[in-house]
Amino acid sequence: MSDDTKHWRLVKTIAENEQITSVVIAPPEGEAAATAERMRHRKPGQFASLRVMTNTGWSEPHPFTISCDTDSEEVCFTIKKSGEFTASLRDLAPGTPVRCEGPFGTFCADISEHHDVVLIAGGVGITPFLSVLRNFRVHESGHRVTLFWSNRTLADAFAADELAEMTRGLDLVVVHCITREDPPASSTPRVHFEKGRFGRQLLQKYAPNPSAAFYLCGPPAMQEAVLQELSSCGIAPDAVQKEAFVYGGNRGGGDKSGSGSGRKNGASGPAGGGGSAA
Numbered sequence: 001m002s003d004d005t006k007h008w009r010l011v012k013t014i015a016e017n018e019q020i021t022s023v024v025i026a027p028p029e030g031e032a033a034a035t036a037e038r039m040r041h042r043k044p045g046q047f048a049s050l051r052v053m054t055n056t057g058w059s060e061p062h063p064f065t066i067s068c069d070t071d072s073e074e075v076c077f078t079i080k081k082s083g084e085f086t087a088s089l090r091d092l093a094p095g096t097p098v099r100c101e102g103p104f105g106t107f108c109a110d111i112s113e114h115h116d117v118v119l120i121a122g123g124v125g126i127t128p129f130l131s132v133l134r135n136f137r138v139h140e141s142g143h144r145v146t147l148f149w150s151n152r153t154l155a156d157a158f159a160a161d162e163l164a165e166m167t168r169g170l171d172l173v174v175v176h177c178i179t180r181e182d183p184p185a186s187s188t189p190r191v192h193f194e195k196g197r198f199g200r201q202l203l204q205k206y207a208p209n210p211s212a213a214f215y216l217c218g219p220p221a222m223q224e225a226v227l228q229e230l231s232s233c234g235i236a237p238d239a240v241q242k243e244a245f246v247y248g249g250n251r252g253g254g255d256k257s258g259s260g261s262g263r264k265n266g267a268s269g270p271a272g273g274g275g276s277a278a
């Protein structure tokens with residue numbers, strides 16, 4: 001195994017629910033800390049490429065959005081179990097060496113320029129918005145934010161308590177769209193539970209300002225459906241910034257660094273996956 005001080009290392013993993021694990025890593029120490037300098041200048045919504053040391057050497061790189069605020073020295077990623085790599089993360093031992101490259105991407109880069117913001121997330125697509133909102137909380141931002149978060153069940157909405165807490169300090173309304181079970185009644189004034197998918201009626205009910213800035217992160221099929229709904233309210237797909245968590249035509253084990261296709265449209269991100277550091 002290589003010199004541990006040269007690499008990021010795993011601080012801890014947090015089981016958010018059965019499927020979702022947060023992974024916290026700390027930067028290298030001493031002179032090697034220069035390698036982490038770029039990460040200190042990260043913006044909310046950006047992602048990094050992670051590799052972990054295994055018994056057989058370094059894993060392949062995988063892209064994950066940074067889910068913590070941008071001020072913390074330790075960096076957190078919130079990751080859904082999808083295949084072999086993501087399933088292995090929860091059991092990693094503290095101290096495991098990690099290679100972390102980034103930050104990459106431009107999703108949400110302009111978000112602080114907009115006073116009225118609508119965030120629409122599907123499942124683990126909440127991660128860039130967690131970073132945005134955690135940042136807003138740290139900086140006591142006055143942005144008006146409406147967050148629509150779609151999940152199958154309330155148990156899938158792993159950050160629901162933290163988001164509810166945020167509505168007390170931020171100008172934030174959270175709308176949970178629960179698709180596979182009856183949602184509970186809300187006990188928090190600016191947290192709402194709706195049965196079913198996001199649609200124009202919910203938009204008109206909770207975020208009727210069409211000149212708000214729209215950001216969307218979720219699986220491709222969900223994005224398509226959401227864009228149609230937005231379109232029916234006069235919001236053009238091109239006016240919506242998007243992130244899809246998909247990459248590459250090469251699913252056969254090639255590049256998983258996030259440099260394939262499927263990154264956002266709109267602003268100046270590198271084609272597919274945002275492979276350039278900001």
Ligand SMILES: Cc1cc2nc3c(=O)[nH]c(=O)nc-3n(C[C@H](O)[C@H](O)[C@H](O)COP(=O)(O)OP(=O)(O)OC[C@H]3O[C@@H](n4cnc5c(N)ncnc54)[C@H](O)[C@@H]3O)c2cc1C
Nearest residue numbers: 062063064065078079080082083084085086127245246247
């Ligand atoms: C810019 C970016 C940011 C991301 N941020 C996050 C994040 O914050 N949290 C998170 O949980 N995930 C995120 N992802 C997705 C994450 O990179 C993948 O889920 C992970 O690399 C899958 O690794 P694996 O080996 O566990 O699964 P694999 O074994 O690679 O895949 C398991 C199965 O799912 C399919 N699959 C998995 N991931 C993808 C994908 N991204 N595109 C297309 N098919 C896929 C595979 O074809 C296979 O069938 C992000 C992806 C990108 C491009």
